[in-house]
Amino acid sequence: MVTDMTLWRTARPARLLLSALLVALLIQPVRALPSDSKQPVEESWEAVYVAGKKAGYVHTVVTRVKLPDGREAYEVKTVSKLQLRRFGQQISMVIEGRSVELAENGALVEVEQIVRTSNIEATRMHAKVDGDAMVLTVVTLGKESTRRIPWRDLPGPYALDRKIRDAHQLKEGESLEVEFFDQSLQAVVTGKVIGGPIEEVQLLDRTAKLRHLKFQIFPPRQDRPFITTDVWVDEDGETLKTNTPMLGGMTTYRVSKEVALAEPEDLSEDIAIRTLVPVKGQFKDPFETVRAVYRIHLADGVEAEDLPLAAGPTQSWQVEANGTILLTVRAESQGSAATAPPSESFLEPNSYIQSDNEKIRRYAAEAVGDATETLEKARRLERWVFENLKNKNYGVGFASAAAVAESMEGDCTEHAVLLAAMARAQGLPARVAVGFVFAPSVGKFGGHMWTEIFVNGHWRGFDATLGRGRLDAVHIKLGDSALDGADAMLSLLPIARAIEMIKLIELVEVEYKADD
Numbered sequence: 001m002v003t004d005m006t007l008w009r010t011a012r013p014a015r016l017l018l019s020a021l022l023v024a025l026l027i028q029p030v031r032a033l034p035s036d037s038k039q040p041v042e043e044s045w046e047a048v049y050v051a052g053k054k055a056g057y058v059h060t061v062v063t064r065v066k067l068p069d070g071r072e073a074y075e076v077k078t079v080s081k082l083q084l085r086r087f088g089q090q091i092s093m094v095i096e097g098r099s100v101e102l103a104e105n106g107a108l109v110e111v112e113q114i115v116r117t118s119n120i121e122a123t124r125m126h127a128k129v130d131g132d133a134m135v136l137t138v139v140t141l142g143k144e145s146t147r148r149i150p151w152r153d154l155p156g157p158y159a160l161d162r163k164i165r166d167a168h169q170l171k172e173g174e175s176l177e178v179e180f181f182d183q184s185l186q187a188v189v190t191g192k193v194i195g196g197p198i199e200e201v202q203l204l205d206r207t208a209k210l211r212h213l214k215f216q217i218f219p220p221r222q223d224r225p226f227i228t229t230d231v232w233v234d235e236d237g238e239t240l241k242t243n244t245p246m247l248g249g250m251t252t253y254r255v256s257k258e259v260a261l262a263e264p265e266d267l268s269e270d271i272a273i274r275t276l277v278p279v280k281g282q283f284k285d286p287f288e289t290v291r292a293v294y295r296i297h298l299a300d301g302v303e304a305e306d307l308p309l310a311a312g313p314t315q316s317w318q319v320e321a322n323g324t325i326l327l328t329v330r331a332e333s334q335g336s337a338a339t340a341p342p343s344e345s346f347l348e349p350n351s352y353i354q355s356d357n358e359k360i361r362r363y364a365a366e367a368v369g370d371a372t373e374t375l376e377k378a379r380r381l382e383r384w385v386f387e388n389l390k391n392k393n394y395g396v397g398f399a400s401a402a403a404v405a406e407s408m409e410g411d412c413t414e415h416a417v418l419l420a421a422m423a424r425a426q427g428l429p430a431r432v433a434v435g436f437v438f439a440p441s442v443g444k445f446g447g448h449m450w451t452e453i454f455v456n457g458h459w460r461g462f463d464a465t466l467g468r469g470r471l472d473a474v475h476i477k478l479g480d481s482a483l484d485g486a487d488a489m490l491s492l493l494p495i496a497r498a499i500e501m502i503k504l505i506e507l508v509e510v511e512y513k514a515d516d
Contacts, residue, residue: 106159170195281507355424386467
């Protein structure tokens with residue numbers, strides 16, 4: 001029977017996975033979030049394994065509390081910790097979450113989340129229901145940004161369990177859908193549980209007959225799930241095992257506190273290497289390409305229309321008869337087709353692109369110097385970030401522009417957000433793009449982020465990790481984002497999906513820049 005905390009527990013590994021893909025967190029002392037000091041009504045521990053090795057744990061506590069106005073409520077608190085290796089560097093991460101919901105009807109009242117990143121101050125999110133809106137506040141480096149989300153009563157985590165508990169047992173093929181607020185995405189999403197067969201399942205210390213469920217999360221305005229988690233529950237509805245097929249497989253097991261807190265195993269498995277996409281064919285000079293045609297071979301069971309490929313002036317694709325995708329990528333030129341003027345969201349500061357930050361504005365003015373032409377300004381901004389963000393490492397996950405301006409370290413995401421912020425500080429609309437880029441050092445395509453700046457009537461790409469003043473034909477675009485509100489987290493979902501969908505990228509044709 002699907003009871004107790006099944007639905008919400010199935011959602012947790014997906015949330016943890018999203019944060020793992022961002023590799024955004026570093027273990028530091030965790031400040032306890034405030035709560036009433038009462039005995040928990042429920043507590044659970046899960047051990048987390050990545051690619052077959054223990055990498056961390058998830059701890060959940062549900063407590064009955066009384067709100068200041070006297071109403072009874074449930075408080076759900078989670079702490080998730082992981083240790084991984086990314087391109088040879090150890091990444092440790094922690095997410096601390098808290099939610100409060102009314103005991104009488106399960107309506108969500110308040111949500112908090114603390115995300116700790118490297119050696120900079122944590123990013124804090126707080127959301128509280130205020131009438132017909134949820135007021136969501138994000139604090140980064142002491143700077144606060146607030147927005148209001150239209151709201152109706154939605155269940156909190158413990159109420160989700162009760163919805164499942166009140167339902168009949170999900171048999172094979174039956175399904176249940178419910179909307180809830182996702183702390184990591186900072187958005188209302190739809191969760192769908194699909195019933196499956198009873199199977200003999202291997203746990204850490206034994207085998208057991210468990211019902212196999214699938215849990216899918218659908219982001220806002222999308223009719224396809226961005227992530228599907230396999231879940232195995234016992235006859236009482238307790239979730240004993242979950243698996244998400246990313247990073248070589250992220251698996252959780254319901255365990256005792258002692259097992260959950262045991263030290264992680266050897267971190268020899270590199271999660272970043274696992275996410276690289278193999279290539280058939282060779283480039284003479286990848287960053288001098290002006291046109292390339294690729295044949296994308298998909299994993300078994302993946303439909304071509306499910307792959308989140310962007311289309312536009314520099315990128316087009318078609319599905320071949322056998323289900324492969326023929327993709328053509330062209331290097332950008334000044335003659336690209338003009339587009340409609342961008343909205344204000346690409347000019348305004350937000351919690352990830354703080355273009356009003358004093359240091360960022362100073363850097364931008366220094367970079368532009370005496371340039372007056374828009375394209376030259378953009379190129380100087382890109383070059384400045386390339387040359388001055390000297391500590392290029394993979395120990396930082398997804399820091400905001402203000403954080404990068406302080407530390408001047410990081411990888412492609414840090415280059416991209418800092419360049420976008422500096423462009424906006426100069427009055428140039430800017431956004432980030434996500435996709436794949438060819439990595440000559442390993443001969444494969446890897447997930448990547450770069451910047452697009454609106455120049456002379458169209459969006460033009462700049463990659464501050466390379467500093468070449470233009471893009472080439474080895475940047476394959478999946479999507480773009482202003483990194484505003486929920487879009488900040490949703491922007492990375494195309495990469496998370498595409499990594500699992502693509503089996504091989506075959507180079508069919510390639511053209512190079514003519515010698516000067």
